[in-house]
Amino acid sequence: MHNKLEFIDPPELGKHPGYSNGIKTKSASLLFVAGQVAWDEANKIVSSEFVGQFDQALSNVLTVVQQAGGKPEDIVRLTIYVLACSHSTIQVPVWLSNG
Numbered sequence: 001m002h003n004k005l006e007f008i009d010p011p012e013l014g015k016h017p018g019y020s021n022g023i024k025t026k027s028a029s030l031l032f033v034a035g036q037v038a039w040d041e042a043n044k045i046v047s048s049e050f051v052g053q054f055d056q057a058l059s060n061v062l063t064v065v066q067q068a069g070g071k072p073e074d075i076v077r078l079t080i081y082v083l084a085c086s087h088s089t090i091q092v093p094v095w096l097s098n099g
Contacts, residue, residue, distance in 0.1 A: 036060035
C-alpha cells in the first residue's frame with residue numbers, strides 16, 4: 001500500500017528551498033506542519049516585537065492548515081519555541097491567555 005503525500009505550500013508564505021510548509025497524507029488525512037517563523041511571503045520578519053512575531057508565526061501555521069482543507073479546531077498539537085524574550089516587556093494578548 002502506497003502512502004501518497006501532498007506537499008502544502010501556500011503562495012502567501014513565499015517559496016522556501018529545501019522544505020515544504022506542510023505535508024498531508026492522503027490515506028489517513030494527517031497534516032504535518034513545518035516549523036513556522038514570523039516572516040511574510042517576501043521572507044521578511046514582520047516585526048521586532050514578540051507579539052507581532054508570534055501573531056505572524058501562528059497565522060502562517062493556520063494558513064498551511066487552511067490550504068490543506070483544515071480548520072484551527074482540527075489542530076491536535078502545537079509546540080512553541082521562544083528565544084530571547086523578556087517577560088517583563090510582553091503584554092500577553094487576550095486570545096493567548098484564554099486557553
